[in-house]
Amino acid sequence: MRIGEKPEIARLPLFREMAEKQRDLVLAGSYLQVFPPQLTLFEAGQDADFLHVLVDGLVELFVQGAGRDTTMRIVEPISSYILAAAVTDMPYLMSARTLASSRILLVPAAQLREAIREDSALMHAAMHELALGYRDLVRALADMKVRQSAERLGNCLLEYSNRRGNRDQFELIGEKRLLASLLGMTPENLSRAFGTLKNHGVALDGSQVTIENRERLRLFARPDPVPGDSR
Amino acid sequence: MRIGEKPEIARLPLFREMAEKQRDLVLAGSYLQVFPPQLTLFEAGQDADFLHVLVDGLVELFVQGAGRDTTMRIVEPISSYILAAAVTDMPYLMSARTLASSRILLVPAAQLREAIREDSALMHAAMHELALGYRDLVRALADMKVRQSAERLGNCLLEYSNRRGNRDQFELIGEKRLLASLLGMTPENLSRAFGTLKNHGVALDGSQVTIENRERLRLFARPDPVPGDSR
DNA sequence: GCCACTCCTTGATAAACATCAAGTCGAGCG
DNA sequence: CGCTCGACTTGATGTTTATCAAGGAGTGGC
Numbered sequence: 190m191r192i193g194e195k196p197e198i199a200r201l202p203l204f205r206e207m208a209e210k211q212r213d214l215v216l217a218g219s220y221l222q223v224f225p226p227q228l229t230l231f232e233a234g235q236d237a238d239f240l241h242v243l244v245d246g247l248v249e250l251f252v253q254g255a256g257r258d259t260t261m262r263i264v265e266p267i268s269s270y271i272l273a274a275a276v277t278d279m280p281y282l283m284s285a286r287t288l289a290s291s292r293i294l295l296v297p298a299a300q301l302r303e304a305i306r307e308d309s310a311l312m313h314a315a316m317h318e319l320a321l322g323y324r325d326l327v328r329a330l331a332d333m334k335v336r337q338s339a340e341r342l343g344n345c346l347l348e349y350s351n352r353r354g355n356r357d358q359f360e361l362i363g364e365k366r367l368l369a370s371l372l373g374m375t376p377e378n379l380s381r382a383f384g385t386l387k388n389h390g391v392a393l394d395g396s397q398v399t400i401e402n403r404e405r406l407r408l409f410a411r412p413d414p415v416p417g418d419s420r
Numbered sequence: 421m422r423i424g425e426k427p428e429i430a431r432l433p434l435f436r437e438m439a440e441k442q443r444d445l446v447l448a449g450s451y452l453q454v455f456p457p458q459l460t461l462f463e464a465g466q467d468a469d470f471l472h473v474l475v476d477g478l479v480e481l482f483v484q485g486a487g488r489d490t491t492m493r494i495v496e497p498i499s500s501y502i503l504a505a506a507v508t509d510m511p512y513l514m515s516a517r518t519l520a521s522s523r524i525l526l527v528p529a530a531q532l533r534e535a536i537r538e539d540s541a542l543m544h545a546a547m548h549e550l551a552l553g554y555r556d557l558v559r560a561l562a563d564m565k566v567r568q569s570a571e572r573l574g575n576c577l578l579e580y581s582n583r584r585g586n587r588d589q590f591e592l593i594g595e596k597r598l599l600a601s602l603l604g605m606t607p608e609n610l611s612r613a614f615g616t617l618k619n620h621g622v623a624l625d626g627s628q629v630t631i632e633n634r635e636r637l638r639l640f641a642r643p644d645p646v647p648g649d650s651r
Numbered sequence: 652g653c654c655a656c657t658c659c660t661t662g663a664t665a666a667a668c669a670t671c672a673a674g675t676c677g678a679g680c681g
Numbered sequence: 682c683g684c685t686c687g688a689c690t691t692g693a694t695g696t697t698t699a700t701c702a703a704g705g706a707g708t709g710g711c
Contacts, residue, residue, distance in 0.1 A: 254642070273555055276547060277551045279555070279649070281646075319554055326557035326558065326561060328513065330492065330557060330564060331490060335485045365689065375669060376689070414465055606700080608660080612698095
């Protein structure tokens with residue numbers, strides 16, 4: 190891999206605390222590759238040969254079940270994904286595809302597992318990352334079970350805003366149908382959900398979202414009382 | 421804690437591989453307590469002071485969001501729960517209540533975290549446990565998003581059967597409304613879902629489920645192609 | 652044995668959501 | 682500039698699910 194990428198990758202929560210020697214060893218065995226948009230990186234059921242680190246671009250994790258696809262996560266740089274499959278040496282549960290031209294670091298899973306055994310700080314970071322991911326999923330599943338679509342969208346927008354320092358205006362990432370799939374609804378219903386949120390303090394112009402009245406939105410969306418991890 | 425419990429607890433995946441001395445230390449600092457049925461053990465938002473290990477009885481993990489409750493997991497003995505909150509030192513995301521009179525081992529979370537730092541095998545086990553839990557949740561979330569209620573029930577029954585050595589007949593644990601909440605539907609719709617499954621190889625008598633035609637059920641429920649972890 | 656209670660089931664109705672079918676808008680291209 | 686194309690929106694309709702209401706079946710208490 191190019192030396193220029195190393196500082197950013199070394200700063201990732203997953204790799205930050207580990208011994209530098211171990212990190213260099215792991216990264217030396219990894220490949221930094223560029224993939225075109227709309228390329229399937231791997232499919233559910235395949236052996237998890239690599240941990241992925243998205244350095245640049247955009248990646249979608251999805252599962253194809255019961256006829257249709259549903260997106261499970263939108264990965265933005267810089268972050269790793271499919272850690273759970275990599276550390277357990279089990280097949281991928283999700284498939285992945287690039288949404289934009291992407292630079293991805295491929296860390297051989299076997300080598301990662303060995304480094305985890307050797308380096309206690311790395312193992313601790315992996316454990317922590319998995320625990321945070323677990324909590325995200327608990328939240329997402331509960332959301333899916335108890336809230337209806339417009340509420341889910343409202344919470345999602347509040348969370349997006351939160352991630353960007355509570356800005357009141359921001360751009361949606363990717364196409365709207367992607368967001369619809371992430372939220373477990375059809376693109377048609379996403380449109381309608383934005384329609385209902387108009388009456389609750391949210392304005393939409395293209396992919397530009399403006400939270401005009403945060404209190405009103407919170408009242409409608411009833412966000413989780415336990416705050417998120419906001420990584 | 422009573423010495424009689426130790427062998428079973430020591431055999432748990434989470435504690436199995438760690439150094440015996442460390443394990444004794446951790447267990448010595450833990451409390452084994454008996455709780456009556458229908459008692460709230462903790463609520464979402466509280467600090468995660470303890471890792472719980474259900475030794476005997478039945479526990480429900482649930483979240484109360486947007487007016488109604490939804491059960492996230494039914495814990496059967498012997499297994500630990502809320503590991504993610506305990507290792508990250510973050511507030512509980514879920515609440516817990518006993519469904520039956522239960523014996524529960526309360527492991528102080530601070531002590532657990534210290535043991536994890538000291539004992540690499542324990543840390544590895546915790547990481548593994550979290551990764552498996554993560555994968556379970558990925559599956560559950562995808563299930564919730566792409567399948568409709570009768571299909572979800574079908575898959576759930578196939579999984580229950582799977583956990584009991586692919587027996588064709590088994591008892592449902594707990595009340596049906598609990599299962600309904602776990603599957604994200606109302607008790608009324610669970611009844612109707614069992615009704616539809618009658619035409620797809622499933623018979624129900626009280627809480628006794630019989631899979632009369634597994635192939636037919638699989639055809640209807642379209643189970644996940646990637647098999648579960650079947651712990 | 653009878654009553655009260657809870658759980659479960661069944662049916663009728665309403666709400667939420669998906670699907671189908673146009674139609675609008677804007678980007679890219681000849 | 683006009684064309685095509687795809688993404689998005691909007692409306693009409695159908696399916697799925699929740700809600701409301703009532704009735705049955707089993708259990709425990711008296």
